[in-house]
Amino acid sequence: MTLTDRSKTPAFKTIEEIKFPDTEKFNLKNGTPVWMHKSGTQKIVRLEFIFKAGRWYETKKLMASFTNTMLNEGTKNHTSKELALMFDYYGSFVSFYAEADRAGVVLFSLAKYLEASLILVKDILENSTFPEKELEILINNRKQEFLISQSKFSYLSGKRFMQAIFNNGHPYGKKTDISDFDKTNRDGLTGHYRNCYLNKELNILASGFWDFDLAALLNQHFGEKTYESVPEVSSHPETKEKTEKEIIIVKKPDALQSSVRIGKAAINRKHPDYAGLKVLSTLLGGYFGSRLMKNIREDKGYTYGISSYLVSNEHAGYFVIGSEVGSDVCQKAVDEIYHEINLLKENPVGKKELSLVKNYLLGSWLRMFDGPLATAETLRVLVDYGYDKTYWEKSIDVIQNITPVQLSELANRYLNENSFTEVVAGKC
């Protein structure tokens, strides 16, 4: 046996092409769009029902989230307990979410129990009754949860940051007070239900592995009725770029660690620079080997973790750097964050580092299609924005071809310190 040469990196291939999984898009008889992806080895189905029912569409605070949770609290046919018993009996999991723009229901079911579970989901979407008693319990429990979150520094800094970067009253940056829970009532929720769910347009996303005609089943249960469209909301305030840096301190004198958020409202997926800015954000703080992690965790030991994200909502995006840092080194950590941002603006990134980030990103694209559950989450972007696979192709093209000069340009265009908001919860 020859001795294994450990001194050199084994030969490797750059990912040249991402093979997108097969997806089928079609409409039910009534025009409801369905995205379908079949793969995997286990007979399971993930079925998501997506509505225009997120915070963007609510007329009062907390409405989107309470309405969504209350869907499962009783229908004309079943009590909350009966629903729970049946879903559990089939071993099905149902999750409920209300996001900035969309809200929905996700059913995870063994293929053999899909139809039985699907009928229950149809019931909660069409016949929810919003019982007062269940609502009262939910309000009390959410209130208590809210009070607990008030002592989490990362929660405080995150919320305060969103309020500051989006103008007051903007649905992406609403401030919740304890009194908002008391103002939540049944009429408000049933109103939101009628406006956004009941016989309203929806998108369906199906993934997994099954051995029956799922399209026919969906047509039978969701393809008959006429669904109305949800009126667009245009009354929300515009988000303006800041011209002077805003610093907000949420004082917590006993904090062992301080929670830091630095960033701004930013372009979203619809902007041609989005894919490039995402590469820049990855380089700065989007993976374990990022500049922020290397400097602030691996070189200085100021934190357990630091990262940056670029997030896209339908009407605006945002860019944020977040970390929990030792309070004794908080100012030093903040200074290092700005130092790293400046380096991105002043010096074009080296070839080696750029090739590493590109390969890392292409690898994460492969991971986005690792099995039917991951693939479904990846498909959400196409569903929400009405894109097709050419959107993915374009994003990958940007990753493969972006140059150091383009990245510096993006840094200079979008990472201007004066446009930033800096929030520290703790002591700095």
Next chain:
Amino acid sequence: MIQFSKFTLDNGLRVIVHPDPSTPIVTINVLYNVGARDEDTERTGFAHLFEHLMFGGSANIPAYDTPLQQVGGENNAFTNNDITNYYLSLPKDNIETGFWLESDRMKALDFSQTSLDIQKSVVIEEFKQRYLNQPYGDVWLLLRPLAYKKHPYQWATIGKDIDHIKNATLEDVKSFFYSHYAPNNAILSLTGDIDPGQIKKYVKKWFGDIEKREIKQRIIPEEPPQTLPQSKTVYRDVSSNAIYKVFHMCGRLDKDYYATDLISDILSNGLSSRLYQNLIKENPLFSEINAYISGSIDPGLFIITGKVSEGVSMEQADKAILRELKKMQNEPPMEKELEKVKNKVESSLIFSDISGLNKAMNLAYYELLGNADMLNSTIEQYRKVTKEDIQEVSSKIFKEENMSTLYYLTQQSEQN
């Protein structure tokens, strides 16, 4: 059914391969049979600190992450009281980089004072972030020593005292490596679109020349049966009173394990479970309540945690939990209720075998327990549990003298 093949190298490394052509990603998982239970009473938190050092570079590779990211891979690791588990995923064409990385750090880590110093401060920040700077963050630092008096499960993986981390020396760390990290103390598992024959060649090439090492003999004091109920009350800057009850239960390989897990499911898995329906919905005494098991290899804990609703006294809350536990002891569950939790377990097990990473981790873990094949037979073990077993095991566990309770109260309640 998860199909796999197994082989063992001459140096003792056990290998499990599961081909799955449906994914473009290969997962490589390395489980080391060492956890916080193997630590010395005076040097706690070492297994976890060590996990951090495993990324600080090995004999031929100055930084673990860079070459992996270069080929489109990603990795992470975790430590618990029983094991330390490392995993990476990467495009299948670049699988050899994964072998190179994992074998080099198994062969010889590059011990440096700088890396140790940095990781000590990172771990100290982790300690603050997870355990000290969070509401209810220190619960497990309080509960473990309340329930365990002799067994090393009395400390959390982060360690019982931050000074143990601060005082760690390079010598300590080196000796920990050579007495626990070795091919004969590890299990390697792989999933993805891979060919078992080819994998065998790679494994031999990269891991075959690592020497077998002498593993420190595991001498773990057994926890004597608890004879008196334990309780502790603390006051903290939190907004809700909380109650934590733990009972000693069997270990992972005991015949009662599956019944015990189902008991926790009857009590708290899903919105139809007893604690949720009875103590949140019908009689709203709690805003949150959960029951679960620690699932550890040595005898573990059955845990009940609840956030008490405003205006409800701790005595009321305490009694309500005990009433539910009494019911489990006094009468067997209905057939349909038992079937419901078994269905739910079946579904959870199938859903946990969807991603390559989970499959790789599960295969390695079951192999450690005795046989990777357990992954495919677990559901039968659950199906065999009878309603009489549920009642019998409940009676064994929920004895008053077997209980430890932590009352975690708001500062206002101290002033009242």
